[in-house]
Amino acid sequence: xxxxxxxxxxxxxxxxxxxxxxxxAADPTEPQFRALYKELVETNTTLSAGSCTLAAxxxxxxxxxxxxxxxxLHLYADPAHPKEGGLVAILPGRDPKAKAILxxxxxxxxxxxxxxxxxxxxxxxxxxxxxxxxxxxxDKAQAAIWADSLVRFKxxxxxxxxxxKMALTCGxxxxxxxxxxxWLTKNRRELIDAAYALNEGAGGELNAAGxxxxxxxxxxxxxxxxxxxxxxxxxxxxxxxVKDNAIYHLAGALxxxxxxxxxxxxxxxxxxxxxxxxxIELAAGHKDxxxxxxxxxxxxxxxxxxxxxxxxxxxxGAMLHTTCVATMLxxxxxxxxxxxxxxxxxxxxxxxxxxxxxxxxALVKAIDDPAVKVETLEIRGENSPPPALTxxxxxxxxxxxxxxxxxxxxxxxxxxGATDGQFLNAAGIPTYxxxxxxxxxxxxxxxxxxxxxxxxxxxxxxxFLHELVKVYAEQN
Numbered sequence: 001x002x003x004x005x006x007x008x009x010x011x012x013x014x015x016x017x018x019x020x021x022x023x024x025a026a027d028p029t030e031p032q033f034r035a036l037y038k039e040l041v042e043t044n045t046t047l048s049a050g051s052c053t054l055a056a057x058x059x060x061x062x063x064x065x066x067x068x069x070x071x072x073l074h075l076y077a078d079p080a081h082p083k084e085g086g087l088v089a090i091l092p093g094r095d096p097k098a099k100a101i102l103x104x105x106x107x108x109x110x111x112x113x114x115x116x117x118x119x120x121x122x123x124x125x126x127x128x129x130x131x132x133x134x135x136x137x138x139d140k141a142q143a144a145i146w147a148d149s150l151v152r153f154k155x156x157x158x159x160x161x162x163x164x165k166m167a168l169t170c171g172x173x174x175x176x177x178x179x180x181x182x183w184l185t186k187n188r189r190e191l192i193d194a195a196y197a198l199n200e201g202a203g204g205e206l207n208a209a210g211x212x213x214x215x216x217x218x219x220x221x222x223x224x225x226x227x228x229x230x231x232x233x234x235x236x237x238x239x240x241x242v243k244d245n246a247i248y249h250l251a252g253a254l255x256x257x258x259x260x261x262x263x264x265x266x267x268x269x270x271x272x273x274x275x276x277x278x279x280i281e282l283a284a285g286h287k288d289x290x291x292x293x294x295x296x297x298x299x300x301x302x303x304x305x306x307x308x309x310x311x312x313x314x315x316x317g318a319m320l321h322t323t324c325v326a327t328m329l330x331x332x333x334x335x336x337x338x339x340x341x342x343x344x345x346x347x348x349x350x351x352x353x354x355x356x357x358x359x360x361x362a363l364v365k366a367i368d369d370p371a372v373k374v375e376t377l378e379i380r381g382e383n384s385p386p387p388a389l390t391x392x393x394x395x396x397x398x399x400x401x402x403x404x405x406x407x408x409x410x411x412x413x414x415x416x417g418a419t420d421g422q423f424l425n426a427a428g429i430p431t432y433x434x435x436x437x438x439x440x441x442x443x444x445x446x447x448x449x450x451x452x453x454x455x456x457x458x459x460x461x462x463x464f465l466h467e468l469v470k471v472y473a474e475q476n
Contacts, residue, residue, distance in 0.1 A: 029152055033462060036062055036151070037144040041124045041133045045108045045170065047177055052170030053077050053085035055107050059147050059168060060087050066151040074191055081178040084108070084170040088184070088191045091150055093163035093473070099195035100163040101472055102429065104181070105143035106172035106200075106420055109135035110447045118450050130452040137453040138446040139200050141461070142435055143168055149466045160473035167192050172420045175226065176378055181420035185427035196393070197424050198469070201415045201433025203461070204408070206440045212408045213280060215401045217394060218433025219269035220386020221415035222322070222349040223422055225356050226377040227363060229253055235333075235340035244371075246342040247331050253367040254326050254344060260366040262322040262359075264300040265351050267386050269412040270319050271297045274309075276411035277316075286312070296320070318416040322359060324348040345377075349416055353385040381422045386414065387430030396471040397434060404464055436464030 039058055044050035053075075060073045068089060077085030086107070093100070112121035112134040119125045121134040146166045153164070169180030184192050202218035231253075233246040274297040282290035292308035300306070300320070310317030324346050331342035348359055356376055364374050389412050398410045413433075421431035438457045445451045 029148075029155075030459070032151070033144070033148045036148055037140070037458075038124045040107065040140050040144050040147075041131075041135050042122055044122050045135065046111050047084075047108065047174050048111055050109075051083040052108050052180070053083050056085055056087035056168055056170075059143075060089070062147065063089050063150060063154075066154045068150070068154060074188075076180075076184075076188065078178055078183060084178045084180065086167065086169040086180040086184075088168075088188070089147075089150055089166045090191075091153055091160065091164040093161055094159045095161045098162045100165050100193065101469070102192055102194035102197035102424075103146040103149075103164065103166040103469065104197045104199040104420060104424065104431065105146055105166075105168055106139045106170065106181070107135075107143050107168045108170045108173050109138070109140070110173050112451075116449055121451075126455060129455050131455055131458065132450055132452045134451055136451055137437075137439075137444040138451065139172070141437060141453055141458055142200050142465075145462045145465050148462065149469055152466065158470075160470070162195070162473045162475070164469065164473060165192060165194060169420060175224070175380060179380070179420070179423065182381060182423040185423050185429075189427065192424075192429070194429055196387070197421070197429050197431040198434050198465075198472075199419055199421050199424075199431050200435060201417070201419045201421060202413055203433075203435040204405075204438030204457075206438050206457075208440070210440075212405050212438055214277070215397065215405070215408050215410045215436070216273070216413040216433075217389070217397055217410065218415045218421075219389040219412045220267050220352045221418055221421055221433070222351060223356075223383040224380065224418045225348045225350055225359065227324075227346040227348065227360060228373075228375045228377055229344045229346060229367075230373045230375065231342045231371055232373075233338070233340055233342075235338040238336045238338055241338065246339040249369060249371045250331065250342040250344055253369055253372045256366050256368070257324060257326065257346060257363065260324075260362075262324070262351070262362065264296075264306055264320050265322075265354075266297070266300050266320070267352060267414050268389055269386055270414040272389070272412040273319070273414065276409055280409070281312075315416060318349065319414050322348060322351045322354060323416075324359070324363065349418070350383055352383060352414070354383060356383065382426035384422065384425040387425060387432065389432075392475060393432055396468055396475075400436075400464060400468050400471065404460065434465070434468070435461055436468065437461035 043055040045052045045055050072090040074088040119132050125132045171177045171179035202216040204215045205213040207213050231246040231249040274293040278290040278293035289312045292305040295302050295305035327347045328345035332339040360376050401410050424431040444453050
């Protein structure tokens with residue numbers, strides 16, 4: 001029995017080794033990708049303590065080693081923000097008349113406290129089939145894939161028909177900080193000028209059982225905008241309460257905002273998503289949701305259908321209109337005094353094409369209290385209409401998805417969040433979210449504790465994007 005057990009264990013071990021060797025032999029470039037990804041993830045790029053400039057320099061060094069001349073590597077940094085620099089790398093195309101394609105990714109990450117995480121957030125840990133670290137997914141996964149593809153293209157001697165440009169930028173994660181994508185559109189537009197850009201913002205969906213459900217392409221996104229509600233009062237002694245209380249005015253305003261619903265709006269992307277997702281919901285036995293999706297796509301004024309879709313998923317509901325939610329409170333100055341000031345931050349995600357002032361006026365009208373001042377805080381960028389979703393963009397994604405994951409439907413989506421695509425779209429560079437990375441409903445805990453990405457999802461996304469970029473690069 002013991003010898004059989006040992007032989008079985010040895011056989012299993014040899015099978016694992018052979019399998020690992022076969023995988024490495026099938027893709028001998030994976031180790032260099034892993035090294036690049038690890039270096040990028042472990043370079044701290046938080047606003048408080050990190051340096052995007054250092055991360056950009058490290059990627060540039062790898063590209064230079066791969067054969068990129070310095071003339072095609074453009075490191076940049078605003079003198080007032082020396083640690084928030086970035087990189088634009090260029091792989092010249094063979095057709096001077098073919099407009100460039102831009103590969104965009106941000107390399108800054110959300111803050112992370114070591115004491116809150118199970119693992120060191122700035123050490124890449126591979127465990128249980130996942131990579132854990134801050135930025136393991138958002139957005140260093142795609143940044144590493146873009147950089148790796150340029151390295152491989154150079155090593156292969158591949159010269160695309162369209163020039164390929166890669167922009168790694170800083171500042172996407174922090175409102176009020178220097179933003180590299182915006183800076184490039186205003187100061188070095190010639191470096192990033194392109195027919196269109198490929199960016200984060202969409203990907204594949206896995207269900208609870210790990211089955212691939214859909215592949216999405218982002219066509220348009222909301223814009224994040226903060227507003228401050230403020231009530232100022234002369235205050236007084238807490239032993240002599242009056243109804244004219246700053247906190248009460250603010251509380252009433254917040255309650256009205258909670259109950260306010262912005263008008264339902266649709267884009268080609270959200271219509272396409274509703275129509276495609278209805279088939280998946282029907283197949284899953286959710287006929288009421290499927291019917292409601294089809295109804296909303298045809299008649300966005302059907303309140304019952306809108307309610308059914310929104311209640312089925314907060315993400316689906318958010319896709320249908322502008323949303324505003326209270327996120328921070330600040331009121332009073334002493335425990336024994338009537339408040340002299342009460343403030344709240346309202347974070348809105350504004351539907352494409354709707355102006356920030358239109359939303360502010362809607363909040364004022366909904367609150368209907370002259371004691372409550374509604375102020376627009378820093379405006380990060382213009383809110384542009386979504387880019388046209390053409391067959392030239394969709395067809396390559398459909399074909400590549402069918403090749404790698406037969407039967408997985410491809411559908412457009414309107415992103416409820418916001419990316420640096422807002423700056424490029426406003427500058428006239430249509431920007432589409434395409435990643436090929438499959439995620440479960442928790443989205444890899446992005447912005448939260450113990451952010452992760454599936455190792456298989458990352459490696460498959462790398463294959464998908466590398467081959468997809470080649471298809472785009474050869475289009476007429």
